[in-house]
Amino acid sequence: xxxxxxxxxxxxxxxxxxxxxxxxxxxxxxxxxxxxxxxxxxxxxxxxxxxxxxxxxxxxxxxxxxxxxxxxxxxxxxxxxxxxxxxxxxxxxxxxxxxxxxxxxxxxxxxxxxxxxxxxxxxxxxxxxxxxxxxxxxxxxxxxxxxxxxxxxxxxxxxxxxxxxxxxxxxxxxxxxxxxxxxxxxxxxxxxxxxxxxxxxxxxxxxxxxxxxxxxxxxxxxxxxxxxxxxxxxxxxxxxxxxxxxxxxxxxxxxxxxxxxxxxxxxxxxxxxxxxxxxxxxxxxxxxxxxxxxxxxxxxxxxxxxxxxxxxxxxxxx
Amino acid sequence: xxxxxxxxxxxxxxxxxxxxxxxxxxxxxxxxxxxxxxxxxxxxxxxxxxxxxxxxxxxxxxxxxxxxxxxxxxxxxxxxxxxxxxxxxxxxxxxxxxxxxxxxxxxxxxxxxxxxxxxxxxxxxxxxxxxxxxxxxxxxxxxxxxxxxxxxxxxxxxxxxxxxxxxxxxxxxxxxxxxxxxxxxxxxxxxxxxxxxxxxxxxxxxxxxxxxxxxxxxxxxxxxxxxxxxxxxxxxxxxxxxxxxxxxxxxxxxxxxxxxxxxxxxxxxxxxxxxxxxxxxxxx
Ligand SMILES: [Zn+2]
Numbered sequence: 001x002x003x004x005x006x007x008x009x010x011x012x013x014x015x016x017x018x019x020x021x022x023x024x025x026x027x028x029x030x031x032x033x034x035x036x037x038x039x040x041x042x043x044x045x046x047x048x049x050x051x052x053x054x055x056x057x058x059x060x061x062x063x064x065x066x067x068x069x070x071x072x073x074x075x076x077x078x079x080x081x082x083x084x085x086x087x088x089x090x091x092x093x094x095x096x097x098x099x100x101x102x103x104x105x106x107x108x109x110x111x112x113x114x115x116x117x118x119x120x121x122x123x124x125x126x127x128x129x130x131x132x133x134x135x136x137x138x139x140x141x142x143x144x145x146x147x148x149x150x151x152x153x154x155x156x157x158x159x160x161x162x163x164x165x166x167x168x169x170x171x172x173x174x175x176x177x178x179x180x181x182x183x184x185x186x187x188x189x190x191x192x193x194x195x196x197x198x199x200x201x202x203x204x205x206x207x208x209x210x211x212x213x214x215x216x217x218x219x220x221x222x223x224x225x226x227x228x229x230x231x232x233x234x235x236x237x238x239x240x241x242x243x244x245x246x247x248x249x250x251x252x253x254x255x256x257x258x259x260x261x262x263x264x265x266x267x268x269x270x271x272x273x274x275x276x277x278x279x280x281x282x283x284x285x286x287x288x289x290x291x292x293x294x295x296x297x298x299x300x301x302x303x304x305x306x307x308x309x310x311x312x313x314x315x316x317x318x
Numbered sequence: 319x320x321x322x323x324x325x326x327x328x329x330x331x332x333x334x335x336x337x338x339x340x341x342x343x344x345x346x347x348x349x350x351x352x353x354x355x356x357x358x359x360x361x362x363x364x365x366x367x368x369x370x371x372x373x374x375x376x377x378x379x380x381x382x383x384x385x386x387x388x389x390x391x392x393x394x395x396x397x398x399x400x401x402x403x404x405x406x407x408x409x410x411x412x413x414x415x416x417x418x419x420x421x422x423x424x425x426x427x428x429x430x431x432x433x434x435x436x437x438x439x440x441x442x443x444x445x446x447x448x449x450x451x452x453x454x455x456x457x458x459x460x461x462x463x464x465x466x467x468x469x470x471x472x473x474x475x476x477x478x479x480x481x482x483x484x485x486x487x488x489x490x491x492x493x494x495x496x497x498x499x500x501x502x503x504x505x506x507x508x509x510x511x512x513x514x515x516x517x518x519x520x521x522x523x524x525x526x527x528x529x530x531x532x533x534x535x536x537x538x539x540x541x542x543x544x545x546x547x548x549x550x551x552x553x554x555x556x557x558x559x560x561x562x563x564x565x566x567x568x569x570x571x572x573x574x575x576x577x578x579x580x581x582x583x584x585x586x587x588x589x590x591x592x593x594x595x596x597x598x599x600x601x602x
């Protein structure tokens with residue numbers, strides 16, 4: 001893992017943790033300060049819980065984008081076995097911002113697909129900051145169709161700032177690629193479980209997120225536009241992200257009230273980036289439970305279940 | 319029909335707004351720089367009679383040009399948006415809704431009707447770009463989904479004429495979900511073997527392009543219409559270079575294989591009728 005990066009509001013906790021480390025070093029040298037250490041550790045925990053249970057929406061967005069947060073390939077390594085990454089859309093190229101392929105989940109073959117971000121500068125560029133081009137969505141669709149053909153459930157991991165806004169993306173039909181995925185996922189005759197693990201950025205996220213079950217990590221976000229993008233348009237000021245985040249209400253707690261997601265997956269103290277293993281275990285448990293339920297449904301029932309789910313997402317008056 | 323007179327009053331009101339053909343007797347055409355009598359443009363479906371420049375056109379006026387006289391009835395005209403997130407920037411969403419409704423015309427950004435084109439019964443949705451930039455929230459998504467579902471039940475072709483800046487920010491995640499909802503309905507329409515024709519007009523971008531507008535069995539564009547996923551300004555800021563001439567215009571999309579055909583507004587009714595006639599399954 002790359003060096004730990006700390007968000008501004010994490011710093012008080014980090015300072016205290018350093019003190020605990022110092023005390024531990026002293027204790028090693030024979031000083032009897034174990035009661036001081038445990039008192040300080042208790043304070044660290046209290047402070048951390050306090051901060052993370054009262055995150056503002058803007059702070060949540062920072063956690064959702066944390067560079068040390070687990071990414072799709074981390075979850076694949078921690079949750080699945082025998083993952084075989086498959087590449088390319090059979091048409092134009094291979095998009096490194098989306099990864100996917102068959103793997104085993106608790107021994108059963110499934111198809112895993114997810115956005116992939118990079119941690120260091122070189123990998124960030126290689127992954128295009130997790131922003132797919134049309135060929136990424138077309139690769140994802142190819143793998144989903146393969147899953148349907150062989151009766152594999154599809155499990156997706158959503159973590160993107162959005163679909164890439166570039167000349168090539170427009171030329172090759174970014175809008176068409178996303179739109180087609182929405183329609184084809186709706187009709188896919190196999191279970192689909194979606195895990196929103198970081199940033200659910202608009203259509204670029206939704207293009208792999210039309211599922212029977214939608215799980216969302218506690219400190220993830222999911223919205224129609226990024227807070228900065230929204231601020232640039234409505235406030236004419238891209239630095240007003242904090243206000244825009246409050247207005248967009250993109251957190252798991254906000255969204256579950258609207259019936260858009262099914263379940264919030266609790267993160268370890270201090271956020272998923274503090275403990276990948278514990279995060280993965282919680283997510284795995286939820287995937288397993290939901291998959292068991294979905295596997296009882298026929299292909300027709302799965303498609304109908306998905307249709308009813310999205311059909312109900314409406315708030316208006318007549 | 320009481321509905322018709324109400325809508326007619328709406329047309330007069332919104333026709334006097336500058337968003338379509340500018341006010342006044344004479345209009346400078348951005349296409350040919352000619353000075354044209356505004357009445358001549360209006361009489362020509364808001365297309366410049368000299369150079370063919372397509373001005374934006376009122377949704378009801380478009381329906382009148384497209385459908386057989388007296389053949390249509392509107393659905394869900396009373397459906398209105400709710401500010402369920404209590405979204406506020408400079409203005410609250412509720413104030414924006416109220417202001418848009420008060421302009422007259424429609425209660426949200428799309429009008430959905432059943433009507434006939436040269437005798438063929440069709441479900442038609444037309445966007446009203448003057449209503450919050452034709453943006454799609456719950457109401458637009460719901461009305462369009464119902465229109466598609468009527469198409470499935472009645473085996474009537476579905477036509478959507480888009481003009482939209484995309485998903486409506488003020489409904490955040492639920493606006494996004496309208497993309498999935500409408501596209502899921504189109505999956506059912508396809509399964510039922512009923513044609514869907516998407517007509518993309520100036521401008522169609524964002525979440526509308528990235529859902530139903532690109533999913534036509536046939537995608538039709540009006541000449542020079544701006545059509546894209548990301549807005550040109552966003553792309554320019556991301557890649558930090560000037561965009562090529564004609565980028566994201568209808569002709570560019572045709573060149574890149576994204577739309578089937580460009581049809582001038584004047585020919586739209588006749589061409590649609592012809593296409594619908596040929597896409598009809600005999601067991602309908
Ligand atoms: Zn002209």
